[in-house]
Amino acid sequence: MNELLIIGAGGFARETAQAVRDAGDLKLLGHLDDDTSLHGTEVDGVPVLGGCDLVHDRSAAQVVICVGNPRDYASRARLVRRLGLAGDRYATVVHPTAAVSSTSHVGPGSVLLAHCALTAAVRVGAHVAVMPHVVLTHDDVVGDFATLASGARLGGGARLERGAYVGAGALVREGTTVGAWSLVGMGSTVLGDVPPGEIWAGNPARRLRAAAAPVLDELGTRTTGGPAT
Template sequence: MSELILIAASGLAREVLAMVRSSGQYDVVGLLDDNTEMAGVTVDGAPVLGTIDDAAKYTHAFVLVCIGSGRVREAVVERLTAMGLTESRYAIAVDPSVQYPEGCRVGRGSILLRNVTMTASVTLGAHVVAMPSVTFTHDDDVADFATFAAGVSLGGGVRVGRGAYVGMNASVRERTSVGAYATVGMGAAVLNDVPDGQTWVGVPAHEISGANSTFRGMS
């Protein structure tokens, strides 16, 4: 069984820890977190071994960045890359319940939790996070570092940009797009393209001018 280091002692890390233990995918060696007060603490039976800078010490272990915010996840991956970690060092964590047909692709560093569904020819980039019961329909194309909260549904042929966040139980109409680093609020119904960097909420979804990242998951 391959060894695994989880980056960040977060709620997402706890969910990944439970998933990989129950499935036997990896042997979790421990967690790394920059909060020095966490050093030596045990999280659901897994020790916090040090800070993120210690990742280079664990040369035989795979790594997963367990941070809910795509922007922060991206920044940590850039930091690890500067330390010499290559893309091949990142695990892919997929719950056994996930529907994963032939012809679908999932990039390195991605996390797919329970009951995620991919119907046909779905492409997920690197370091994508999909919480429970997310549905990706045929020909969806998701860029690196995108994040999907629980219950999100994408219609067919949807494009989701780098670092985008789609909130809990939101729906995105077929053949529309969510731009890079855009945010879709929980329960929103996206009927038109969301431009890069904008925040859209409501039914039908519309832009909130000057919105911040209130809707982004950070756990």
């Protein structure tokens, strides 16, 4: 059984740890987190072993990076770049209740949580976070480092470009694109293309403002660690 280290010890990391336990195909060694106050503690019974750079001391273990939130959804990309691990170090975690069709593909470092569905010919890139009850329908393309919060739905042929964030319960119309490092607010309905690096929300979704500086910095950056989509 392959060993696994989870980078991060927050909510997403905890949910991923539960998915690993439920799937039973990886041996979970523990969390790594740069918050020193967590070192030597346990999170839901899983030890926090130390800082993120300890991943280099456990070279036989696979890794999944589980950080990020709507205030800084570029943090996964920065950590992948900082750690500089080979692509084959990254595991793909799929909860046993997730429905992934035989014609769909999920990249390294990505996490699919409980009851999400990938229907037909869906392509999910590397280091993507797919939260519970997300539905990706035929021919959707989800770029590296994207995040789909709980209950998000994409119509057929929709595209999330690199680093895009779709909030909880949001709907994206078929054939539309959410641009790189843009964020769609929770409960929004996207009826047309969202340009890169912007925050949109509402029903129908409209532009609110540009994304924050740490996110916009990623627009010109190509992070290694998995294939681009």
